Structure formats: structure tokens, C-alpha cells
Amino acid sequence: DGGITQSPKYLFRKEGQNVTLSCEQNLNHDAMYWYRQDPGQGLRLIYYSQIVNDFQKGDIAEGYSVSREKKESFPLTVTSAQKNPTAFYLCASSSGTGGTGEQYFGPGTRLTVT
Amino acid sequence: KNQVEQSPQSLIILEGKNCTLQCNYTVSPFSNLRWYKQDTGRGPVSLTIMTFSENTKSNGRYTATLDADTKQSSLHITASQLSDSASYICVVNPRGSNYQLIWGAGTKLIIKP
Numbered sequence: 001d002g003g004i005t006q007s008p009k010y011l012f013r014k015e016g017q018n019v020t021l022s023c024e025q026n027l028n029h030d031a032m033y034w035y036r037q038d039p040g041q042g043l044r045l046i047y048y049s050q051i052v053n054d055f056q057k058g059d060i061a062e063g064y065s066v067s068r069e070k071k072e073s074f075p076l077t078v079t080s081a082q083k084n085p086t087a088f089y090l091c092a093s094s095s096g097t098g099g100t101g102e103q104y105f106g107p108g109t110r111l112t113v114t
Numbered sequence: 115k116n117q118v119e120q121s122p123q124s125l126i127i128l129e130g131k132n133c134t135l136q137c138n139y140t141v142s143p144f145s146n147l148r149w150y151k152q153d154t155g156r157g158p159v160s161l162t163i164m165t166f167s168e169n170t171k172s173n174g175r176y177t178a179t180l181d182a183d184t185k186q187s188s189l190h191i192t193a194s195q196l197s198d199s200a201s202y203i204c205v206v207n208p209r210g211s212n213y214q215l216i217w218g219a220g221t222k223l224i225i226k227p
């Protein structure tokens with residue numbers, strides 16, 4: 001898992017509640033990413049950030065929000081607008097932007113919404 | 115549409131045996147192709163990264179090959195160990211994209227003693 005931490009490991013929420021997933025890295029990487037993983041599917045990019053105070057939507061950004069106020073931190077908020085939030089969420093970082101830099105992943109957070 | 119397809123979906127082999135996992139992709143042109151190992155409930159870990167001009171890359175008992183003409187890659191695992199039980203994911207980076215990675219669904223490998 002390198003120098004990337006995600007917390008908590010498991011998270012349970014009731015439908016209609018917003019929830020924030022934490023991601024911290026001590027690798028001094030500029031770029032950070034949030035992915036969602038569902039059974040039988042490849043990872044899908046939610047948001048990515050190439051530099052502090054800047055971030056872009058990925059392929060499935062609807063119902064999610066992020067912030068990048070510090071280089072080390074890239075929290076993800078799953079809002080009540082996300083229709084199917086139950087999934088395994090992975091945070092990653094890289095020294096270059098995604099295509100060139102190897103991505104290092106955190107241990108993931110499994111979110112269950114009922 | 116850019117796609118990465120892996121086969122088989124799952125595979126069971128005995129400890130000590132070799133195996134080969136397949137990856138077919140439609141992404142073209144591409145900058146690099148990666149193989150990741152993901153233990154259950156954990157984040158993926160990079161095994162190999164090959165540029166479009168490379169044919170093979172090794173990492174210990176793992177050897178990845180790439181045939182850009184047929185758009186196929188394979189991951190060969192030699193002398194399997196119980197710790198090799200995991201999902202193996204093929205990932206392709208389209209050329210010109212600075213963030214987009216196309217992820218396969220993975221092959222789930224189980225090593226039995």
C-alpha cells in the first residue's frame with residue numbers, strides 16, 4: 001500500500017446521508033485519484049487532481065465531490081445524489097499524471113449504504 | 115470503444131505449477147500496458163509496465179509479454195506459490211491521455227496446496 005492511507009476500512013451509512021472518505025499520502029506525489037471498484041468490473045475513475053487546489057471529473061463523477069486543499073490529502077464525499085454508492089473505493093497517487101506515472105494505491109474503503 | 119478484456123475470469127492451479135493469463139485490448143494507439151496484482155480487499159500493486167515498443171518485461175516469477183500487432187498481452191507466472199492467489203488486472207493507457215487508464219475486470223487466480 002506504499003505511503004497511502006485510507007480510512008476507515010469499512011463504512012456503513014443509511015441512505016440519504018453524505019459520507020466522506022479519507023485519503024492521505026506521504027509520498028510527495030502531485031497527482032491523486034479516486035476510483036470505484038464493483039464486482040466483476042474494472043476500476044472506474046471518479047475524480048483526479050494533478051495539483052493542489054485543482055481537480056477534474058473522471059468518468060463517473062456524478063454524486064461525488066472532492067477537495068484538494070493540501071498536497072497530502074484528497075478526501076472524497078459520497079453524496080445522497082449518488083444512486084448506487086455501495087462499492088469498494090480506492091485512492092491512488094502518482095508522481096506524474098496518470099498516463100506516465102505509476103500509480104500507488106491505498107488499502108481501500110468498503111462503503112455499504114442501506 | 116476502448117476496451118480491455120481478460121481471460122479466463124478465474125483459474126485454479128496447484129502450487130508449484132505455471133500459468134498464463136491473457137489480456138486482449140482494443141485501445142489504439144496506446145502509451146503503455148500494465149499488469150497489477152490485487153489481493154482480496156486490498157489495493158492493486160503494480161507488477162509490470164510495458165511501453166508500446168516493448169515485447170516483454172519480467173518481475174521475479176512474473177513475466178509479461180506484449181504483441182502490439184494482435185493487441186494481446188499475457189502474464190506468465192512461474193512456479194506458483196500460495197501467495198500468488200489474487201486477482202490480476204491488465205490496464206492500458208491510451209496515448210495522449212494524461213490521466214485515463216482503461217482497466218480490465220481481472221482474472222481471479224487461486225493457488226491450491
